[in-house]
Amino acid sequence: MTAITYLDAISQAIREEMRRDEAVFLLGEDVGTYGGAFKVSAGFLEEFGPERVIDTPMSEAAIIGSAVGSALMGMRPIAEMQYIDFITCGFDQIINMASKMYWRSGMPVPMVIRGPSGGGTKGGPFHSASPEAWFFHTPGIKVVVPSTTYDAKGLLKSAIRDNNPVLFLEHKLLYRQPELRAELPDDDYTVPLGKAIVRREGEDMTVLTYGAMVYQCMQAATVLEEEDDLEVEVVDLRSLTPLDRETIMESVKHTNKVLIVHEDALTGGIGAELAAILAEELFEYLDGPITRVAAPDAPFPYAPPLEAAFLPNAEKILTAARKLAAY
């Protein structure tokens, strides 16, 4: 068994599902001959042929619309957005076609829309998107945000097997990170949608986060333990829809303080809903203000110094956590 990357895990998940179930197929720009802009589907065309690995024209709406049509036929399409930023060009197909179909017709639309999201890769304003909030607010589509190699594979398999539209947000900064290399089980495992995981236990504070920010939070947590002798509990949400309220509530009930961290812009982000749920349902349990660390309300900048200043990081989390702890 060899340690593989987060990217390899995604590639494996798709390949294994395509081998397992002929209903599964992949379509998108440059996914065939080229194997995808990030090589997620390298070798797929050779193995599965052009009817299951479809190089499409540059037509995001047609990619997603065709996925809906084949899903209605009982297929399990995986639609790749070359960068998740381009999902805005197929937005209506997701909002009005895919997400409302089962609800109004009773006909399931089992499909996955996936692609590289997130910043930290010098991608600038059009190749760094964190689009989760738009879809988190949209009933009828699930939203998944894996942070580890193990989860990337297990969650993607669950997404492919799910009978609903699932937006699977891969964080491109994690694609090839050596630290994320992991040996995965040989057996066909899945990670269920809608289940968060506690990455680190602690009594003093709950940190709610997901995606690449999990690592910044873990770093900060280590420093807080060593320097401040604080035990921070880090909860990796893994799925945003469905949201694992139980795990969140349980953690906050015993720490009584909450820090929410995400890479996406602050206003109207995922953190807003998490804070609202807690402020409403755990009011008695809170011993301090619900604190958020997120990107500023500005588009995503290109220049390295700006990108560094824009993204949340361990240092910013540390500052916020210390303030909250001291409260």
Add this chain to the structure above:
Amino acid sequence: MTAITYLDAISQAIREEMRRDEAVFLLGEDVGTYGGAFKVSAGFLEEFGPERVIDTPMSEAAIIGSAVGSALMGMRPIAEMQYIDFITCGFDQIINMASKMYWRSGMPVPMVIRGPSGGGTKGGPFHSASPEAWFFHTPGIKVVVPSTTYDAKGLLKSAIRDNNPVLFLEHKLLYRQPELRAELPDDDYTVPLGKAIVRREGEDMTVLTYGAMVYQCMQAATVLEEEDDLEVEVVDLRSLTPLDRETIMESVKHTNKVLIVHEDALTGGIGAELAAILAEELFEYLDGPITRVAAPDAPFPYAPPLEAAFLPNAEKILTAARKLAAY
């Protein structure tokens, strides 16, 4: 001076701005010969001619894209979405073109995107949208949600004169409501963007709301005064971006309890951010859980009994307010 409707006020605002400033023009589907699906621009074609009142093909992306282009030239286009639901078809032009233009190029994009939003009109899943949350989360575009005839005119004028993209959400349920008829000043008044207004003062609880829900909240407030002897303060946000934090904070600081009401779906809606801001910044002031009343996390249904059950109303607000008051 005669009392005019909310719809008339919108029509007047555009007409007066077009008379005042030749840079202002209107484009959209059926806005010319037909005067718009709701007759907002009835008579405009005759008065301003086909170069300033442009009947476009059914091409939302081209409508918004053309608006961006003319705005870059120094024009002040008003792009009508026949129903605001169709904004999903021009989504990318708003997110990636209009909203990021000034930030990355220094060139202002003074444009308004406006149209009928909201439910209660038996419009079903595709003619009842409340799309504010997507854009509230998008840096670089302002979002305005008028609830009265006076504000509809004054805010629309401010939106047209603003040097940024502004999404102006008209609530179609209010268009012709007799109760909303009002006599407006003859002079050229405006209502500033980013300023909320206290519709009703009270000590016992703050209700934060906007759009058509303002009336449901006012109804509930009256009942609470009469039957429960509770003084509820109702704050009409009027603008979502920019958000009037001062007015919100001030109110909550003296009532210490907050009920948030909106028509849009609960999860990730505007209420989430409002709750998050208050849970973070006014933690000490809160004497009860921040409570939200909103639509369920489901698409907007067509059948009257479903629509009635779906939408928040005075009764639901009353129940929530009583629970909160009793806390």
Add this chain to the structure above:
Amino acid sequence: MEMERADLLQIYYFMRLTREMEERTRKLFLQGKIVGGVYTAQGHEATTVGAAMVLRDGDCIVPQHRDLGMHLVRGTSPRAVMCQWLARGNSPALGRDGQVHIGDMHHGIVPMISLLGESLSVGCGIALTLKRFKRSGVVLASCGDGATNTGQFHEALNFASVQKLPIVFVIENNGYAYSTPSHKQFAVKDLADRAKAYAMPGESVDGNNVLEVMTAVGNAVENARNGQGPALIECKTFRVRGHSEADKADYVPPELRAEWLKKDPIKRFEEYLQKKKILTAARKDEIEASIKAIINDAVDFAESSPQADPSTVADFVFAPDGPIALIGSTQAQDERYVNSLDRRTGQPFNSVNQVPLTLPEEVGKR
């Protein structure tokens, strides 16, 4: 197109049924029994019925808002339609959606959404699946003249042509998009010319001549069936009523409307059938009686159907887990597969379909 009298009578029958159902729908609207927008398609019957008549089992329609005729020909029951208009709890959308937003993949019917143009690429996805499994099925996707100006139209036709998909696109050019006349929508004279942007065969036909429509669409469908790829057929017709029943359409020159009313597709076909002695007075009476009965049954059924249950307002947002069957496969009949039934009700899809359309004897079984 050579056809037997029974076929010809059936065509006529569906055209009349479509017209009468819409008349009745309009009445229900005027009586305030239907809320929201009501779109009808008087004048489109030759196009909608004609295009659908050339299809067979295993084919699929992707209809739009004026395509009641296609629905009826392909098996959407009048009861389902009336329950949907009256927003009943047992309507295909369970009251969640209205109008002819009705679908059932087991019958090859895709439920449209209001956003026009969007359904076309969904049709491509269906055609992609039919092609992948070497099914003989063909997709018939329709749209209006206005919808040809959406980016969706372009992306769908382009993708279909690149993939040589078994799909036929039918444009119902009725002269207007809401109030907007053709010259404000596009510069081409014939929308069939848009096929040239995709190296796709394109043809413009008289959309008020049902046999002409059937010939053109029929050939295109057979070509698609034989692996020759997609085609675009423009049916030139006219929307003789308003865009919706709320629209007086005073923007339409009266003489233009009058001219088209003279070309009424049903009148023309009726004269043809009478000249051919296929439609006798007796037959006509039987047909009208049958249509009346069917519509009365549908309306009575709908009116006596329950309202949607408000306690379910937050339900059915997500489909349950379980295996999904390939539509058209034997498994699709197996209840263990999630999409074999409408899991919202545990019933077959559009269970109001269960009373099938029974045509009068002489019109022949389908």
Add this chain to the structure above:
Amino acid sequence: MEMERADLLQIYYFMRLTREMEERTRKLFLQGKIVGGVYTAQGHEATTVGAAMVLRDGDCIVPQHRDLGMHLVRGTSPRAVMCQWLARGNSPALGRDGQVHIGDMHHGIVPMISLLGESLSVGCGIALTLKRFKRSGVVLASCGDGATNTGQFHEALNFASVQKLPIVFVIENNGYAYSTPSHKQFAVKDLADRAKAYAMPGESVDGNNVLEVMTAVGNAVENARNGQGPALIECKTFRVRGHSEADKADYVPPELRAEWLKKDPIKRFEEYLQKKKILTAARKDEIEASIKAIINDAVDFAESSPQADPSTVADFVFAPDGPIALIGSTQAQDERYVNSLDRRTGQPFNSVNQVPLTLPEEVGKR
């Protein structure tokens, strides 16, 4: 197209300058001085320079990612370009955006976004304004073969044709969209055929022959100027390098690339100029020296320019209040108008433009 020697030398000059700037950009990328995606356009120079050369003051370009040549011809300074590539704080985007996402409406240059196809309808809006005020200006909007498959392309060309806008669309068909060859993108042989969907004149030309490009685009631009509406010109060229500098492009058959390398637009034009005795060895040396100097100046300037200031990361999201001038009007020079200056800096737009491109004497002033 008859031209004086000075014009011809200028064309050659800009083609060479474009090629050399991209060579240098590539070096900077390999040195790790440029981060993120680097797109160059070796082989496109006849198309990008040729198309832009036919424009005049008051015209506007809507360039895409391979259009450095258009930028240089229309006045984007090499310093601005290099500051942008090096993400400096004084770059046109103030480091917020990169690549050739550069614009300045006062110079008729629209800053592209990465999402391809989206800029085309923005071009329509500009043309709409030029037409409204009876300006003689014309918009030149370019896109790749891949971008012609976006819904945006369709909506923009359709709207332009309906409104008879003064806009010319130039397709740079370089055989590939990233790794995707033409036959997987569209079924038409000539993308100029797409004009037929809009009743728009369309022409396909050799995109590696600068004079042919200038003739075709020049005629289309003059027709647009004279109120005859839009046109579509397909320039057939080839992307002889990778999609980006990170792309080895091993999916391109070597013989195909070799064939196109033989047709290198600069080599061909050079031979033509030499045969005509317009480009002497001496001239060539002068031109090369001047280009070298300009590029060195630009790179030095950029490298000595400040990094973007992180303390401004949340700034400039909204434009300030105040009057807005019609671009091209006298007011547009008046500082009281918000859009007369870059309010983010208080400086003129692209202030790094301030050192203008000085051509060597014999190449002539512009």
